[in-house]
Amino acid sequence: MEILIKASQFILSLSLLIVLHELGHFIPAKLFKTRVEKFYLFFDYKFSLVKKKVGDTVYGIGWIPLGGYVKISGMIDESMDTEQMKQPAQPWEFRSKPAWQRLIIMLGGVIVNFILGIFIYIMLMYTYGENFLPNDNVKGGVWVQDQLGTDLGLKNGDKILSIDGNSVRKFNSLPVEFINGNNYTIERNGQVIEKEIPIDFISKLIERGKNEGSFILPRYPFMVGALSKDSPNLKSGLATKDIITAINGVSITYFDEAQKHLEGLKGQDIEISVKRSNKTLNLPVKVTEDGALGVSLARLSVSDLEKLGYYELENNQFTFAEAIPAGANKAYETLAGYIKQLKKIFNPSTGAYKGLGGFISIGSIFPSEWSAESFWNITAFLSIMLGFMNLLPIPALDGGHVVFTLWEMITGKKPGDKFLEYAQIAGFFLLIILLLFANGNDIYRWLFK
Structure with a gap:
């Protein structure tokens, strides 16, 4: 179907x-x-x-x-x-x-x-107007999903300032801008750094497969999705939708921070603080030998993240007169982006030709x-x-x-x-x-x- x-x-x-x-x-x-x-x-x-x-x-x-x-x-x-x-x-x-x-x-x-x-x-x-997460509103930086993002030169928490010298307005446009771009600028720990986009980035992206999702996301809170059947914390009091805010008294804002912290606590009994509705609870839990808690991460939409107070979305509605220049600008951006992609395809060293698709694509x-x-x-x-x-x-x-x-x-x-x-x-x-x-x-x- x-x-x-x-x-x-x-x-x-x-x-x-x-x-x-x-x-x-x-x-x-x-x-x-x-x-x-x-x-x-x-x-x-x-x-x-x-x-x-x-x-x-x-x-x-x-x-x-x-x-x-x-x-x-x-x-x-x-x-x-x-x-x-x-x-x-x-x-x-x-x-x-x-x-x-x-x-x-x-x-x-x-x-x-x-x-x-x-x-x-x-x-x-x-x-419909426009409803999107502005890149400027991602104050905590990006969450790198896999080796592709790492090979690109990104780390968790990097704030992407510009690509090819141009600021990127929408966060969800970043992957396409990396495909079309040649260099980018980030802020890392208060320091501005310029980096080249590897020539084989597109080739690696194609080999990775489009079903893998984006290689970067806005950073997520550690909200519990579910506890696995073999989780050592089934009776700890940890529940679905709990948001972990501290580990052994160390404040945690994002999942990748918790992940890194738990790596150093493998096999230990620890205490975590969780936010449940409007309450904060302290719970004793066990860290597995893999540095995990035996729970899955709740996948949240940007709208969910906005409701939780992590990000602020931009919602623009247009009169018909306002929609004319907005629509024309969207068409121009679409054409400009497509031309950039064609240039990459005709450059064999990028490997972009591997992504050229026909009717199935x-x-x-x-x-x-x-x-x-x-x-x-x-x-x-x-x-x-x-x-x-x-x-x-x-x-x-x-x-x-x-x-x-x-x-x-x-x-x-x-x-x-x-x-x-x-x-x-x-x-x-x-x-x-x-x-x-x-x-x-x-x-x-x-x-x-």
Whole structure:
């Protein structure tokens, strides 16, 4: 059921983005009286699931869910209809239109994607606002979860001041900023320290696996989740939801402090202070030979931590007028972050290419339960991503056609049809290679990790 929910959201989001992207080409083509022969969601190699001809255009749904297309008369595109190009140019064909009109037709799809992404972010800001833990409010610093954080150079209690010289507003943005960044600044025991992000950090992060959770968290109090069946403290009076505040009279604020302190008390009988509701109790307990109390740690959300008084969240609500710049800024940050990640991918030494994913990776980012806020957040991100990817100067993409059209407008020389045909083939094969590599990564991770 979980896979079905994720897949349904992915197909719905992808279908919406494809249809609107192709409408971005379709509408200006019609405005400039250019014939559109086909308008398809998904590809229709050999046959279509649904099709209907209205006027000069066949509208349909293909059976290969790898994208969609509009087939514009007199244009060398993914249909590779070279026979049409051998005939004399007709007034309704793409190749007969002025360069500026062809440029607008080709840019229409990516423009729609960017506008759609901005619009969705504006509506999300207006509808839901922003609720997050500000990085500045994490006064006690970070809690390092595993070796990845240690290899990065972090220690429990470090306050992350900036990454690449830029302060980070939201605590939950820190992992992504570390992925995109090159260096960072921390405060440790009152001293400001600058550190380089290891070149292989992304590679290690990928090998660690996304199911391991974040490598850093805000520091937690030591709240008892449950006592194990073999805990030596079953009859100590220790109870679920007790918060340990002192060990042998030494004040404890966070779990990692208690963990470190208990390491030096292995096998000993000690006294702890716990906060239970509004009372403070002193309890005799036994430390195991592993330096533990035989209890699990209660996992708390940032909202729980706020209620307990450890952190203060920021909750911003926006009028529609206020949501416009907030949404536009969110779209800009999304695009800037995506470009930084692409730069890392094209640098082999980072190992970021190992994390390149295809349809399985994209589908997996959708939640296992329906959430309108999450769905539209992911759809906005994918819309921005799709717009930027299509703008890359690869011949089989919109960006390739844009480059050739701009060249014509600047030089006055139009590339020959044969050149455009060969460029389209080369670009198509490049995209196939990238598609196979990305989806191959997905299959490898699914089988072996």
